[in-house]
Amino acid sequence: MAVTMENAMLKKCIDAGLRMTSQRETIAMALDQSYDHPDAELLYKRANEIDSTISIATIYRTLGIFERAGLVQKVDVGDGKSHYEIARDQHEHLVDTQNGQIHEFKSEELTALLSEIADKMGFELTSHKLEVYGKKHGDVACRCIQIKVY
Numbered sequence: 001m002a003v004t005m006e007n008a009m010l011k012k013c014i015d016a017g018l019r020m021t022s023q024r025e026t027i028a029m030a031l032d033q034s035y036d037h038p039d040a041e042l043l044y045k046r047a048n049e050i051d052s053t054i055s056i057a058t059i060y061r062t063l064g065i066f067e068r069a070g071l072v073q074k075v076d077v078g079d080g081k082s083h084y085e086i087a088r089d090q091h092e093h094l095v096d097t098q099n100g101q102i103h104e105f106k107s108e109e110l111t112a113l114l115s116e117i118a119d120k121m122g123f124e125l126t127s128h129k130l131e132v133y134g135k136k137h138g139d140v141a142c143r144c145i146q147i148k149v150y
């Protein structure tokens, strides 16, 4: 499998010094093409469509390896499943309580506020992670920083 722009995740794995098997490459590619914070089951379905020899155990094991290498992050949205995304810029999640879709946003105001709160508590803000829950009102288009479709 060639390293292409479409598989930036594979490049990250190689740069991180991970030993890449063909199954790991497929899983990296499936992650790279997922913009919806898939859980392990969904990622398994996607990877398995490309390579039917990939088992759910391989998915979990590989996600663990990617996570320990700091390439993948777990996202907990309170549905009892671990969702995954490729580690990247700080952003927050807004979860649609009606369909479970995870939308992403960035807010400088929020970061400033959290920094102020941390400062008042005698801390310097180093990172933050926020999951916001909501119900969409009206028929407004999603204003995600990326398009997320299940």
Ligand SMILES: [Zn+2]
Pocket (backbone or CB within 6 Å): 037, 085, 091, 092, 093, 104
């Ligand atoms: Zn995200």
